[in-house]
Amino acid sequence: MRQLQRRTFTVILAGAGLAAAWSPLARAQAAGKKLVIGFAQTGAESEWRTANTESVKAAAKAAGHELKFSDAQQKQENQIKAIRSFITQKVDVIILAPLVTTGWDTVLKEAKAAKIPVILESRNVVVKDTSTWTTFIGSDFVEEGRRAAQWLLDNTKNTTGTVNIVELQGTVGSDPAIDRKKGFDEVLKGNARYKVIRSQTGDFTRAKGKEVMEAFLKAEGKKINVLYAHNDDMAIGAIQAIEEAGLKPGKDILVIGVAAVKGAFEAMIAGKMNVSVECNPLLGPQLMEAAAKAAAGQTLPRWIKTIEGVFPAEVAAKEFPNRKY
Incomplete structure (x- = not known):
């Protein structure tokens, strides 16, 4: 086959960052109550995941919330143990970045029974009872x-x-x-x-x-x-x-x-x-806003999408200074 040649491709969505400005209601809720949030992360397997973790930690700190962080080291059983620990500690909200889609039914039912809202971030789950999680924040x-x-x-x-x-x-x-x-x-x-x-x-x-x-x-x-x-x-x-x-x-x-x-x-x-x-990892601001609303008992959309684009090599040098991860 002839050598494939590159051609210029236009960026689909301008703007790589995730602004995610907080609503006045969420700001008031965050200011009125310091939340204790449990975060069950998959691990640190990539630049993306490291940036994702840093974004969540920074946003929690900025909001004045206490974040209990667990690195599962790419093992689902570690995430399940972390969630059960968060339930025992009676956190206000649990954030889960599920390693895989299945195997969450039992532990999410336990969180629901404890009346702790679970927010899925970056990856989704497949469970029989979809009421066991509150919202999914992430990409398409x-x-x-x-x-x-x-x-x-x-x-x-x-x-x-x-x-x-x-x-x-x-x-x-x-x-x-x-x-x-x-x-x-x-x-x-x-x-x-x-x-x-x-x-x-x-x-x-x-x-x-x-x-x-x-x-x-x-x-x-x-x-x-x-x-x-x-x-x-x-x-x-x-x-x-x-x-x-x-x-x-x-x-x-x-x-x-x-x-x-x-x-x-x-x-x-x-x-x-x-x-x-x-695939934007900077979900921290959106997660903190959702956590404040979930803790206040508000209904959230089932899927809160992130804003993303496509970056071909032709625009890389121009866009590189804007990258935050």
């Missing part, structure tokens, strides 16, 4: 997958031949991994020219992304035209593997990532990555 992962695929279609439409794609999936069973694959496949469906020839989990980590990409390269070699990684950390790890194989990332193999972290912008500026679909 299916749309992120669609945007990644649409960029690929737009930037390869003037090429000929089969486009062979390898995919680095996120953590098995996690909401973003399931939905980013779904959205990507949805857009490419019916277009026989685009083929996903290898797809395997890289567990959202840089080291695993490199390891799996090495295996892809050994199996498929120069047949690979495109890498689609479910997050930027895996993409950056894969870039190392591509270079070690004697190929040029961003040229010999187009590299598509998700998250739009600083590391991705640095890779794009260096010409080693082609595009990153934003």
Whole structure:
């Protein structure tokens, strides 16, 4: 197949940051009562997750709330233990970033029985009783997958031949991994020219992304035209593997990532990555506002979406100074 050429792509949504101004009501509630909030985080597996944690901690401090933080180190059982500990401590609100979508029914029922509202952040859950959680604050992962695929279609439409794609999936069973694959496949469906020839989990980590990409390269070699990684950390790890194989990332193999972290912008500026679909981790302000409302017994929307864009390499240098994560 002819070498795939990059083309300019316009940013879908201007503005990478999440302003999330507090409403006067939420400010009054936060000022009137210091909340004790339990936060069950997945871990610190990526730049994105670290920025997410820092955002929540900073927002809680700014609001004057006490945050009880638990790092699950990528283990669901640790998150379940943390939630039960928060229930025992009688916190006002629980924030959960679920590692995977299933396996939460029992512990969320326990939180509901204790009359503690649970706010899901960054990832969603699948439970029989949806009244066990209050709201989900996070991204539209299916749309992120669609945007990644649409960029690929737009930037390869003037090429000929089969486009062979390898995919680095996120953590098995996690909401973003399931939905980013779904959205990507949805857009490419019916277009026989685009083929996903290898797809395997890289567990959202840089080291695993490199390891799996090495295996892809050994199996498929120069047949690979495109890498689609479910997050930027895996993409950056894969870039190392591509270079070690004697190929040029961003040229010999187009590299598509998700998250739009600083590391991705640095890779794009260096010409080693082609595009990153934003997934904003700075959810702290939105979470604190929702926590104040939930603690006050207010009804919240089932899904509070974050504002995100798409950043191709052509705009990376200009946008880099604006990045906060």
